[in-house]
Amino acid sequence: MSGPQPEVGSSTRGNRYVVARAADIPPGERRIVRARGRTYGIFNLDGRFHALLNRCPHQGAQLCKGPLQTFVEADAPGRLRFDDSRWFLQCPWHGWEFDIETGQSYADPARTRVRNYPVDIEPGAELAGGDDRRGADQTQQEPLVAGGVHNTVVSGRSKGPYTAETVSVSVEADYVVLILPDRGSKETPI
Amino acid sequence: MTQAEATAAANPLADRWDGPAVDCDVQVQVGTIETLYPYLEKGWVDWIESTAFRVPPSLAINYPPRAGISMAPQWIPTDGPAAATRYEALRDHLLEPAGPEIAIINPYWGLDSLRHPELAASLARAINDWLIEQFLDRDPRLRGSVTIVHHDPAEAIREIERVGDHPGFVQVHLPVWSQAPWGRRLWHPLFKAIADRGLVATIHYGGVPDGPPTATGWPSYFIEHYAAATQMYLIQVVSIVAEGLFEAVPNLRITLNDCGFIWLPGLIWRLDKDWKGLRRDIPWVQRPPSEAIRQRLCVTALPLDDAPPEEIARAIDWLGSEAMVLYGSGYPRAKGEGLTALLDGVPEAMQSKVMSENARRHFNL
Amino acid sequence: MQVQTQDTPQAMAPEQLARIDVDTHNLIFEAQVAPYLAKRWQSYLETFGLRQQAAYGLAVGQHPLAARTDAWGPEGQPPGLEPAFFCQQLLEEHEIDLAILNSTLQSSCHMMGPGSPRQLIADLARAGNEYEQEVWLDADPRLLGAICVAFEDSQSTVAEIERCAPDSRFLQILLPFRTMDPLGNERYWPMFEAAEHFDLPISLHPAAQHGETGSGWQSFYFEHHAGLPSALYSQMASLIFEGVFDRFPRLQIVFQEGGWSWVAPFMRRLDRSWDQLHSEVPDLEHRPSDYVRRHFWFTTQPIEEPDRPDQFDQLHEQFAAAGLESRLMFSSDYPHWDFDAPAFAIPHSLSSDAREAIFSGNALGCYSRLALLPGIPSTP
Numbered sequence: 054m055s056g057p058q059p060e061v062g063s064s065t066r067g068n069r070y071v072v073a074r075a076a077d078i079p080p081g082e083r084r085i086v087r088a089r090g091r092t093y094g095i096f097n098l099d100g101r102f103h104a105l106l107n108r109c110p111h112q113g114a115q116l117c118k119g120p121l122q123t124f125v126e127a128d129a130p131g132r133l134r135f136d137d138s139r140w141f142l143q144c145p146w147h148g149w150e151f152d153i154e155t156g157q158s159y160a161d162p163a164r165t166r167v168r169n170y171p172v173d174i175e176p177g178a179e180l181a182g183g184d185d186r187r188g189a190d191q192t193q194q195e196p197l198v199a200g201g202v203h204n205t206v207v208s209g210r211s212k213g214p215y216t217a218e219t220v221s222v223s224v225e226a227d228y229v230v231l232i233l234p235d236r237g238s239k240e241t242p243i
Numbered sequence: 244m245t246q247a248e249a250t251a252a253a254n255p256l257a258d259r260w261d262g263p264a265v266d267c268d269v270q271v272q273v274g275t276i277e278t279l280y281p282y283l284e285k286g287w288v289d290w291i292e293s294t295a296f297r298v299p300p301s302l303a304i305n306y307p308p309r310a311g312i313s314m315a316p317q318w319i320p321t322d323g324p325a326a327a328t329r330y331e332a333l334r335d336h337l338l339e340p341a342g343p344e345i346a347i348i349n350p351y352w353g354l355d356s357l358r359h360p361e362l363a364a365s366l367a368r369a370i371n372d373w374l375i376e377q378f379l380d381r382d383p384r385l386r387g388s389v390t391i392v393h394h395d396p397a398e399a400i401r402e403i404e405r406v407g408d409h410p411g412f413v414q415v416h417l418p419v420w421s422q423a424p425w426g427r428r429l430w431h432p433l434f435k436a437i438a439d440r441g442l443v444a445t446i447h448y449g450g451v452p453d454g455p456p457t458a459t460g461w462p463s464y465f466i467e468h469y470a471a472a473t474q475m476y477l478i479q480v481v482s483i484v485a486e487g488l489f490e491a492v493p494n495l496r497i498t499l500n501d502c503g504f505i506w507l508p509g510l511i512w513r514l515d516k517d518w519k520g521l522r523r524d525i526p527w528v529q530r531p532p533s534e535a536i537r538q539r540l541c542v543t544a545l546p547l548d549d550a551p552p553e554e555i556a557r558a559i560d561w562l563g564s565e566a567m568v569l570y571g572s573g574y575p576r577a578k579g580e581g582l583t584a585l586l587d588g589v590p591e592a593m594q595s596k597v598m599s600e601n602a603r604r605h606f607n608l
Numbered sequence: 609m610q611v612q613t614q615d616t617p618q619a620m621a622p623e624q625l626a627r628i629d630v631d632t633h634n635l636i637f638e639a640q641v642a643p644y645l646a647k648r649w650q651s652y653l654e655t656f657g658l659r660q661q662a663a664y665g666l667a668v669g670q671h672p673l674a675a676r677t678d679a680w681g682p683e684g685q686p687p688g689l690e691p692a693f694f695c696q697q698l699l700e701e702h703e704i705d706l707a708i709l710n711s712t713l714q715s716s717c718h719m720m721g722p723g724s725p726r727q728l729i730a731d732l733a734r735a736g737n738e739y740e741q742e743v744w745l746d747a748d749p750r751l752l753g754a755i756c757v758a759f760e761d762s763q764s765t766v767a768e769i770e771r772c773a774p775d776s777r778f779l780q781i782l783l784p785f786r787t788m789d790p791l792g793n794e795r796y797w798p799m800f801e802a803a804e805h806f807d808l809p810i811s812l813h814p815a816a817q818h819g820e821t822g823s824g825w826q827s828f829y830f831e832h833h834a835g836l837p838s839a840l841y842s843q844m845a846s847l848i849f850e851g852v853f854d855r856f857p858r859l860q861i862v863f864q865e866g867g868w869s870w871v872a873p874f875m876r877r878l879d880r881s882w883d884q885l886h887s888e889v890p891d892l893e894h895r896p897s898d899y900v901r902r903h904f905w906f907t908t909q910p911i912e913e914p915d916r917p918d919q920f921d922q923l924h925e926q927f928a929a930a931g932l933e934s935r936l937m938f939s940s941d942y943p944h945w946d947f948d949a950p951a952f953a954i955p956h957s958l959s960s961d962a963r964e965a966i967f968s969g970n971a972l973g974c975y976s977r978l979a980l981l982p983g984i985p986s987t988p
Contacts, residue, residue, distance in 0.1 A: 459785065471845040
């Protein structure tokens with residue numbers, strides 16, 4: 054995975070983005086979300102969430118709109134095997150395959166990859182409940198701008214000139230939190 | 244000019260290369276069918292005489308006897324034996340004057356256009372026996388191509404097993420026009436038999452398909468047929484890659500003969516590009532196709548089609564391997580400007596590879 | 609049929625066009641054209657369907673309709689079905705000024721070939737062209753078209769060319785890569801005569817007979833795709849050596865989606881073959897490579913991707929050194945899966961002159977009929 058790994062419990066302001074309610078992305082589904090001026094694909098693979106930058110390193114296509122497929126392999130002609138423990142996202146343009154878990158391309162895993170990011174599931178109670186991890190001015194009454202297709206998101210602290218619908222955080226629901234590298238830190242180059 | 248004088252004048256290596264040379268592109272000719280009588284059962288000789296069969300038609304389709312490409316002018320006989328029909332001619336025209344350490348000879352006779360399986364198989368055996376007795380056993384510099392008829396792969400395998408261990412044979416000749424693209428699984432046992440005997444599968448100009456000889460019908464003129472033959476090498480390479488022949492037969496080596504190589508890098512790049520997006524279609528191809536091609540495929544240098552030296556040099560760089568190009572004189576066919584142009588284009592540090600080392604490695608000489 | 613003049617707020621002269629996309633695909637299937645067919649053929653299709661060469665060897669592609677998976681419309685409409693979404697996803701998003709539509713009726717589905725009644729195919733072509741005018745060309749002045757013809761039937765082909773040519777929005781005549789005979793064959797000459805007369809290039813595009821080669825059928829879509837140029841070798845050789853261009857000196861041929869890296873080496877092979885074999889075609893007036901330089905055009909998609917970026921520049925140099933730099937035209941192949949985005953596909957290492965030629969200048973040279981159009985709006 055690229056970028057610095059936030060430690061659970063560390064103070065990580067400004068780089069944790071609530072992008073959706075977990076229930077909005079059931080298993081097998083995905084959502085394209087926006088954060089910091091870019092779009093990302095959030096995928097729910099059997100309850101595990103994966104996030105990839107929505108941009109193919111080849112020609113800039115919206116990679117996360119491509120089909121997600123089980124891996125097919127063959128060690129010889131005629132000996133096909135479908136491996137449903139491995140999933141590849143296939144770019145809608147040109148068909149390059151990217152491992153959904155690592156972002157590495159099949160064709161050239163060392164040098165061609167798409168950036169991927171950690172994702173956490175946070176209970177609403179923690180997000181809205183004035184936890185220090187979210188920043189001092191976060192209160193239950195403060196609506197968070199939640200993610201959706203082409204909607205923008207805001208971290209616990211910062212808000213921007215977003216045009217999205219706003220969603221009040223409910224303490225009963227779980228939320229998908231996209232963790233981007235710290236602002237100003239260099240992301241591992243592709 | 245006598246034959247001897249013409250020979251001296253036409254020596255492909257004269258004054259241009261005095262290092263070791265392996266000539267990978269030499270043809271010998273059966274000539275008339277009587278040549279094969281000593282190598283056929285009497286019953287077949289009688290059969291041939293009574294049916295008045297003389298020669299398979301695809302030889303003339305691919306090499307019209309008096310067309311410019313069929314015979315280089317200096318070898319059109321005025322005296323002495325017809326070029327390359329007898330060992331003595333080969334020796335006098337090529338081996339002695341040019342002095343290659345090894346010459347790999349191919350006796351293409353158009354057997355692919357004979358559909359009768361027994362007639363074709365018996366003639367293939369006869370050609371192989373003729374080549375052994377009249378050429379390979381007479382000169383340690385000679386190596387040869389096994390002739391098979393691919394319409395019956397089981398029979399072809401039997402023939403490879405019969406003669407393939409003769410130390411003179413280094414390759415099996417497969418025509419670029421075939422009954423089905425060479426990568427198809429039905430051919431995999433044939434290629435396995437070839438590779439298991441340490442032989443190379445060499446795809447050469449010639450052959451007949453089951454349908455029209457192009458992707459778009461029947462050409463009117465020979466020049467169309469001949470010039471556009473490149474398309475056949477293209478689809479054969481694509482088929483071999485796509486069908487996983489390299490994966491199915493891990494010790495297989497392949498040569499492309501008589502198509503030149505300047506067109507090939509573009510195809511190699513295209514294969515890699517398409518594989519990245521279409522791998523799921525052919526998942527046995529686990530690595531970019533260029534890898535297998537660069538390791539296991541070679542191509543004889545002619546024809547160069549008058550490409551200037553800088554284009555030849557660039558094509559070799561584009562190929563991405565110094566091990567792929569093989570010198571061949573093309574004797575006695577006319578393939579245009581040859582050795583001079585080749586050596587002008589190949590970087591000096593690579594010349595000994597092209598002239599002999601690549602061939603020694605590729606054919607395990 | 610009416611020639612549409614457009615009232616445009618910002619008409620641009622052809623020279624001001626910055627991006628012309630010469631290969632795009634609007635989706636036209638039997639279902640769309642059936643209402644335009646004669647009743648007899650409507651019911652024929654319902655009962656007997658269409659028998660085509662493509663049925664002899666389907667190489668199942670990796671993508672439905674061979675399309676980008678993100679090109680399905682907001683309500684699930686198949687890629688290339690609707691002009692509005694087409695214009696938004698291609699012209700607007702990629703700042704393309706003009707797009708030539710190569711209807712899938714001919715370009716991908718290849719419904720005009722042998723295997724079905726001659727009159728059905730002729731009617732299908734006519735119906736397809738009418739549908740194209742009504743639903744596509746009338747929809748947006750930035751969309752230009754290609755005439756579908758039943759190319760194996762010269763009589764109906766000529767009639768259809770004559771019928772459609774007065775509509776200046778038709779820029780070319782669309783054929784598949786593979787024809788029953790190589791195209792230089794004299795039975796195609798009436799079509800060439802009509803094409804030349806109306807300044808319509810004959811434009812070849814890969815079609816549904818995926819698998820045919822000079823040695824049987826291919827097994828995989830990958831083979832079809834990597835082997836795209838194969839038929840073009842024969843088509844080029846045939847057109848040249850049969851003397852088509854001596855007879856029709858203004859005729860132009862476009863090879864779409866067939867690649868272009870093979871052309872310069874093939875020109876050399878054609879010339880060398882001719883040096884040795886010209887006695888077979890003694891009436892040919894010029895060297896083969898001269899015909900390529902004067903009569904053939906090529907499109908960029910799928911763009912070549914060599915191992916190193918500098919090799920692309922070298923490849924283009926080789927192409928230019930062969931005299932072809934003015935004959936390479938940008939194409940995206942929208943909405944197909946191997947779509948080339950104009951901002952990324954053409955390397956920026958090329959000179960700006962070369963890029964400008966590829967993006968618009970060369971297409972303006974190829975499609976002289978663009979000058980007939982009253983005014984073309986720019987993409988805002």
